[in-house]
Amino acid sequence: xxxxxxxxxxxxxxxxxxxxxxxxxxxxxxxxxxxxxxxxxxxxxxxxxxxxxxxxxxxxxxxxxxxxxxxxxxxxxxxxxxxxxxxxxxxxxxxxxxxxxxxxxxxxxxxxxxxxxxxxxxxxxxxxxxxxxxxxxxxxxxxxxxxxxxxxxxxxxxxxxxxxxxxxxxxxxxxxxxxxxxxxxxxxxxxxxxxxxxxxxxxxxxx
Amino acid sequence: xxxxxxxxxxxxxxxxxxxxxxxxxxxxxxxxxxxxxxxxxxxxxxxxxxxxxxxxxxxxxxxxxxxxxxxxxxxxxxxxxxxxxxxxxxxxxxxxxxxxxxxxxxxxxxxxxxxxxxxxxxxxxxxxxxxxxxxxxxxxxxxxxxxxxxxxxxxxxxxxxxxxxxxxxxxxxxxxxxxxxxxxxxxxxxxxxxxxxxxxxxxxxxx
DNA sequence: CGTGACAGTGCACACATGTTCACTCAAGCT
DNA sequence: AGCTTGAGTGAACATGTGTGCACTGTCACG
Numbered sequence: 001x002x003x004x005x006x007x008x009x010x011x012x013x014x015x016x017x018x019x020x021x022x023x024x025x026x027x028x029x030x031x032x033x034x035x036x037x038x039x040x041x042x043x044x045x046x047x048x049x050x051x052x053x054x055x056x057x058x059x060x061x062x063x064x065x066x067x068x069x070x071x072x073x074x075x076x077x078x079x080x081x082x083x084x085x086x087x088x089x090x091x092x093x094x095x096x097x098x099x100x101x102x103x104x105x106x107x108x109x110x111x112x113x114x115x116x117x118x119x120x121x122x123x124x125x126x127x128x129x130x131x132x133x134x135x136x137x138x139x140x141x142x143x144x145x146x147x148x149x150x151x152x153x154x155x156x157x158x159x160x161x162x163x164x165x166x167x168x169x170x171x172x173x174x175x176x177x178x179x180x181x182x183x184x185x186x187x188x189x190x191x192x193x194x195x196x197x198x199x200x201x202x203x204x205x206x207x
Numbered sequence: 208x209x210x211x212x213x214x215x216x217x218x219x220x221x222x223x224x225x226x227x228x229x230x231x232x233x234x235x236x237x238x239x240x241x242x243x244x245x246x247x248x249x250x251x252x253x254x255x256x257x258x259x260x261x262x263x264x265x266x267x268x269x270x271x272x273x274x275x276x277x278x279x280x281x282x283x284x285x286x287x288x289x290x291x292x293x294x295x296x297x298x299x300x301x302x303x304x305x306x307x308x309x310x311x312x313x314x315x316x317x318x319x320x321x322x323x324x325x326x327x328x329x330x331x332x333x334x335x336x337x338x339x340x341x342x343x344x345x346x347x348x349x350x351x352x353x354x355x356x357x358x359x360x361x362x363x364x365x366x367x368x369x370x371x372x373x374x375x376x377x378x379x380x381x382x383x384x385x386x387x388x389x390x391x392x393x394x395x396x397x398x399x400x401x402x403x404x405x406x407x408x409x410x411x412x413x414x
Numbered sequence: 415c416g417t418g419a420c421a422g423t424g425c426a427c428a429c430a431t432g433t434t435c436a437c438t439c440a441a442g443c444t
Numbered sequence: 445a446g447c448t449t450g451a452g453t454g455a456a457c458a459t460g461t462g463t464g465c466a467c468t469g470t471c472a473c474g
Binding site for chain 2: 027030031108111112113114115116118126153155156157159160163164166167170173174188191192194195196197198199201202203206
């Protein structure tokens with residue numbers, strides 16, 4: 001045999017996860033049926049239980065993976081440094097588009113299940129996005145300009161930016177890769193980020 | 208009889224719509240079963256067909272109603288005039304919170320089905336939000352400051368604002384009515400809108 | 415070489431689903 | 445008063461669902 005026992009197992013586990021992601025993209029996680037997945041993978045329904053304790057478990061594993069790519073996106077965004085605001089923005093949007101295209105299915109999954117998924121899934125996604133906001137917020141504490149702001153103001157700006165990013169991801173998901181629509185979304189997002197930065201630059205807290 | 212035949216029919220039709228909205232709030236539209244709805248309403252499953260041609264038809268009627276309350280929100284927002292930017296923003300956020308609280312289930316439905324619903328539903332919701340963006344964009348053409356802008360810039364600002372509004376609605380839905388969390392969301396949104404307005408005020412298009 | 419672990423099989427069960435059909439029986443018209 | 449219309453009924457259907465249980469065959473290890 002060219003494959004060891006453990007490798008084979010991992011392979012069908014992957015196949016199950018992939019099939020589940022593909023099938024749920026037509027509808028939703030709650031509408032995902034064990035038997036559909038099994039048929040797609042090419043195993044008998046009961047063999048599914050060799051890999052997951054239940055169908056809910058599958059959903060949890062799926063969201064875990066999706067959040068992993070979310071965290072990857074965040075890491076990439078933070079490491080795509082730049083000198084002035086302009087280049088930071090341009091680079092960030094480029095990274096965003098790239099990552100969304102590269103992991104389209106995962107981001108679509110997150111967008112779908114963010115409000116439609118089971119409670120545990122919804123909460124996990126909310127935590128992921130909340131984390132992004134907090135990270136950006138603390139990053140802002142070290143940036144010239146916002147370093148003098150109050151925590152509250154930084155959180156406000158951070159949630160505004162993250163919100164715009166989420167909206168952009170959602171827009172990208174409905175635009176075909178490499179289409180003019182995609183270009184428009186990217187350009188629009190860049191403009192929006194610049195607008196926000198300008199707003200932040202002239203911001204004076206008025207409680 | 209205290210009720211006419213037509214009134215009775217309309218009454219159970221309403222009951223079906225209400226039950227469907229309530230039941231789908233636990234999961235999703237696609238996971239909504241005819242028999243669940245029928246049981247909740249107190250009619251036999253087959254009686255359902257006297258009111259809707261199919262379960263998909265129900266979904267369409269549901270989204271139609273939800274979009275109606277969305278349009279109501281937009282109308283309320285536009286009519287809640289004010290003098291300076293500050294009072295316009297404050298009034299708008301107040302209206303937004305009010306409307307979301309008053310039609311919580313409908314807005315939750317929209318948030319859920321926006322990406323998880325069947326294609327027809329998703330497209331209907333996207334059209335509704337697109338309409339909001341276009342309306343705001345044309346409104347901006349008559350406001351001092353943005354009246355001199357290019358259409359493109361106005362669309363960019365409009366989509367930014369609408370996006371922030373959508374995000375705010377989503378945040379409100381996860382915050383309890385009258386809670387301190389709700390107050391924080393409202394305050395944060397007001398600050399964000401002010402930030403955006405400031406950004407717009409100092410905006411110079413850089414193509 | 416022999417033996418145990420275990421991924422995958424096949425059958426079974428009990429239950430839920432959407433939709434059909436012929437029906438009842440009261441309201442509302444002529 | 446008589447007759448039609450139509451909201452609601454109840455049984456039936458074919459199909460899909462999750463999960464339990466005894467099984468097989470092969471890989472990996474003592």
